[in-house]
Amino acid sequence: MQVRDLSMAGAWGDSVDVLKAIEPSLVNCITCGGCAAACAASANVSVAKAILLLRRGLLADARAALEGCLFCGKCRFVCPMGVNTRGVIAALTFSPDSSGNILHQ
């Protein structure tokens, strides 16, 4: 497996700051995985994993972890930390990054 350099330039950096401004509850995620367990769409969709990847600065991977999401909101219902998971998904999928680009192509 490829050894990855963990760059703090990205981790908790630009992308998190931008997304945090759109959906502040994002920072409360403790990556318990309740959202993934509750997901009705697919076994591969996980908001927790997306946030975890985002914190490591892996934006593309974070978006990939949400592919297939139906926006049903079950994950928001189970979240113990009150994270607005739908807001996080929307922010991650449709928001501009710090350079003004739309993240989602």
Add this chain to the structure above:
Amino acid sequence: MHTKKIAVIGAGPAGLGAASVLSRNGLRVSVFHREAAAGGHLNDWAWLFPRFVPARDVAVSMAAETRQVDFHPGCHIAGVSRHANGQFKIVMPDGQTEVADALVYAGGFRVFDASRKEELGYGIYPRVVTSADLEKMLAGEVPFPVELLQQQALRIGVVHCVGSRDEKSGNRHCSRMCCVTGVKQSIELRKRFPNSRVTAFYMDMRMFGNGYEELYLEAQRDWQVLFVRGRVSEVAESDEGRLRVKAEDTLLGRPIRDEFDLLVLMVGMEADLPKWLIEDLGVKQIDAGFARGNDELVASNRTPTRGLYLAGSCKGPLSVAEAWNDGQAAAQQLLLDLNR
């Protein structure tokens, strides 16, 4: 009955807690302490979790709770024996002896020597420091490595469980306090160096006390501390003098490699019992080497030896407040037995 004389060995939080209760109940109390000043490890710490209270203020207010006691500073006890009449004979370093009717042992713990974990580079690379070293830097007693102050984008790594939950260093136990210490120090580093990024490597974060979980969330939310689940396997120095760290990001299942300007090792707490306590006074030990009371639930301060009580972190890792309360509990137990 209140002319009885009680010896307290150790003047950290537990010893002071015991001495405060005993002295306020009219007993004659002698306190033996190996350091010059009362307070124990409080004197080595700058601020305490979870509310950043100055440690020395706490030591002073604990000492102020005691009434007339015969304080023997700089007195590292050479040995203690128990007479057939139940009295304890305490041998001081100069060979002089003192006799007591009962004894509270509150000798505390030892901070893990991080140089025993060679792969982490402590004692080899000057930018690898321990949590205890960092407290002295935060207190201004020891300077930070000079280059750090000039650095613009400072990278700081925090390594949890150094010398704890580690069979290889002979410590299977969890030291309990280092998790929240790491969180506290991460916040302090972010305040001290606003341009810094702090990454903490952990195995589990155990936030058992009031306010600890809140502090853990605050570190992430307000101070952007990044917690990576995985144990650091290796530290090396790069050509530029930075610290190259290898670890596994176990939540992502990926190996990672990172560079830091400063690495802070969260050193654990080890048993530090004198030989005479075990061999001459018959105190038993738990697997981790700490002293064992009669049981863990209702008689943890009592020992099979009549008149001998255990207090504080000689029994296992405790917080300052827990050690203080445990010292007071040991003294109360002693008073109950005296009045029986």
